[in-house]
Amino acid sequence: MENYIEQLTAKNSEYVHIITRELVKIGKTDEEIKTILSEILPEIIDAQNRRILAKDLLGTPSEFTARYAPKIAKTDSSGKAIITYDNETPVLMWLDSSLLMLGVLCLMNGIMANMNKNSRTYGIITLLVMSFVAGVIIYLMYRLIYKKQAMGLKVPWPQSIAIMVVAFLVWITLFGATVMLPTTINVVPPRLVVIILGAAALGIRHFLKRRYHIKPALGSLSQPVGK
Incomplete structure (x- = not known):
């Protein structure tokens, strides 16, 4: 995985750094993050060789990490579901x-x-x-x-x-x-x-x-x- 990281351009390296931090925020373990990165880094490098940015390939960092976020509905003290306004379209x-x-x-x-x-x-x-x-x-x-x-x-x-x-x-x-x-x-x-x-x-x-x-x-x- 280190070999792939060394091949990243500055923009793609920044993208990987951001999604790594976001994955930590949503509770992913080091092993889970390594597994995710090992899956996407080859794709990023392949796209990079075709002049395609990681953001264009995988979406924004928030869009990418949302795929791995736990699907748990937020509730208030009475148990009623809380609506979250997080659509960034x-x-x-x-x-x-x-x-x-x-x-x-x-x-x-x-x-x-x-x-x-x-x-x-x-x-x-x-x-x-x-x-x-x-x-x-x-x-x-x-x-x-x-x-x-x-x-x-x-x-x-x-x-x-x-x-x-x-x-x-x-x-x-x-x-x-x-x-x-x-x-x-x-x-x-x-x-x-x-x-x-x-x-x-x-x-x-x-x-x-x-x-x-x-x-x-x-x-x-x-x-x-x-x-």
Whole structure:
């Protein structure tokens, strides 16, 4: 097995190191880990020779180790099963964040417009672009910064700041561009419709989260990261 490890590229070596640590976390013994590695290392080397990364072959470290995790349902003190939201499918995590942003923006915009008759509601394109682009940004921040930190990987702070600044500038630029669209294109819906749209977005998000157990990217940004 040592011969295979010596042949690994830097990226594949890092991948093996991460999955080894994750296997330890889920309770695998040294012998079990050696058995797992002895099975996958030849496959990784073979794929490496074909310029295929271990991540592309076996999935992300969390996806790979999930195959070996004990299938035990978590329960609370009353014995009721606890739902775990651990589905990290990119499209679902993006959609979850986007629907949350759409719901919050629509409700805030609609309610404020009702409270102040001089206030205006945003056009439908503006609301959708602001929300779904924000969803992309939130997911990228989770994937490129916070997930790596949680896995124990160091992300240089200049890189973190640069990602956040670029993401914010993109969001502001697109927001400004959509606001300038004529109302014939960027239709401004009635205040009540905006509120209903916001409530519907949050309702759909709740349904999808419960149905697919989606991990919230936005919630993950505020959680403590691993050392």
